[in-house]
Amino acid sequence: MSLNIDQKQVYNENVNKIRDDVYKTKFDEIESMGLLGTYLMVSANLSTFISDVKSDNHYKVIQDIQFHRSLSSLDQYYFHLLDDLETKDEFNTLEKCHDEGHIFVTYHTGSYRLFIQKLNKENIPFCLVTEGDYIKDQGDVTQTLFKKLNNNKRDLEILPAENPRLIFELIKRLKQGISVVFYIDGNKGASNKSLEENKNLLKINFLNNHIYARQGIAFLSYLSKAPLVTALTKRDKDLNNSICLKPVDTLKLINDNDRNGFINIITKKLYGELESFLKESPEQWEGWFYIDKFFQYEDSQNEKLKTKVNFTSDQKITLKINQFVHLIKHSDENMFLVSKKDYKIMKITDFLYETLSYFKTPRVVSLNKILSIRDTSINWSMLEELIEMKFLKSV
Template sequence: MLTAKQLYKQELENCRKHFEQVDLEKEQGYLMKFTTFSATVGNLLPEIPRDNHATMFSQLLLQQVLTTFDQQCLTAGDLVKQRGAHKMLKKEAGPRIYCTYHLGSYRLLTSVLFRQGVDCVLLVGSNMNRTQGDGMAEHIEGLRKKHGLTNVFRVVETGSPSAGLTVLRELKAGRSLIVYVDGSPETAPGASDESQFLSVRFGNRRVKTRKGVGYLSHATGIPIVPVVSYRQPDMTNVLHCLKSIKPIVQSDREIYCQEAMQQLYDAFWPFLNQYPEQWEGWNYIHSFLEPEMPKNGISRRGGFRPAFNEERYS
């Protein structure tokens, strides 16, 4: 009789086989999506040969299929390998602000925390809520019924006018927040909300990032816990908890926000370098990239300039 882990990997293999039957280049919008992906990879990780971009993009699309399957599988969270300061994922750790990224099977963090009895508030963009919200709600309800869980789960949309106050109240009520700090397409900076963003280093470039996470941590005194999700070559999902970022009482809020967000992006960078084909952020990070300053000191307009791939089309 097969174990739960063997059955899980068998289903992942079935997902992979179905995926490989699809002719990606004939799929609607493929060329535009791949062009954006390739240009952004070239800007952030120029050391990756452009000839590798098509394979990376295919791997990313497969990763998205596997991530969707994981959300439908109630046992996927039980098979996750936890590394680092994983005691922070338990209810006994108290309320925390869990900051994660769209890397690997990133939705499993919510599943694991809820399974541990943690009262969770998931902060997501409106588009993500529309496309994934029902699936996550079904997953949570399935866990609730299977394990007799009674803890709280709530979704708050970042675009809601009352989102900040709602999350602040939830944190003060002892609930934990889960937030994706690497952004999403609908949370990119606009002309009217520039004051909500700050600039941080991201590799050799700089990106705009919302500072709300740092503000909430400083205002409530609740530590930030960076958590990185990734999938190993043997298909095992890993949640790696990094060192908590703790606010200092009576410290300057703006300085704390800047330092906390920089630490979050610094923590993510080595994982992105190791698993670049697992990051969904390639599809939208160009909206957050600051214009690069060339050597002559004249700034380009826009977040990046796509480079024509002469090798691919020669």
């Protein structure tokens, strides 16, 4: 008992240290820490998918995201958290896993590493599918903790997602009664093609935009007919952990749809679980650090044609800031432009920031008149330059 109390005390001390490290770091310090680029990238991702979070609030939101991300790394070392883990399993899925292999789809939310440890603690046979980079960077730690939790002598089977024969390997495991665990929101897959050209990806609506989602899990579900379950972990305001297991009614969908229809519906449903969670708790998702890998801006056909536009001097046009331009103002000395097409970062002047911000709302401009923005005169040649740089566009 005393060991458990000591473990909890050490854990709480580490949580407080993380809290201090994250929330006492001022914006001016992140550049010297080499974190400015990461901050601006995450800020751009937030603006792409959750527009109602104003950029003025991004620093606080990103601090919250980093706090939860750091907690997730810490939590895996403290097994007492499993004793306090609230498991919502209305259909007794974990019990059924002892008799039949299941497909588990989970996400990088809350204390997401606890799900694997929960399966291990319950002695449920399972394998983990993940990217080769994870195996290289975190595979040894995962194996050490897997063995330590239950005094296991065997290794956890971790299968690389890039394996072209993976689906056949997984069907074999499922038939043997071994469940399969996917972190659906982390696998980028292996392809040199653009997202739009990659036939393994399905373009789906996600929050305020879209992503290109891998369809392999839905395909595995269709071929194997194995039970499909989502597992979503989260924290409450007191940092208590819970996990919710939800079976997906795949049999009815298989009967009512052809293969492609089934795969489309299931893929959207699996990401829909994550989408619903993020609308309530965006700070508890690690994916903000890499969601841009699943997204690309697409020029409309009109924009593709209008690489160079000739305007007449007596013309009036409506200009608007381009959708891929993300502006961030943290202070009068710290203003940035991030291109969400290629994530290039520019530190900009107050003048350029105010000019581009003015065009967040479409504005009618007369080419033969000087434009005044906050008592500063702007001539047409400057606006034309911003159009050529694709910071502004005519609408």
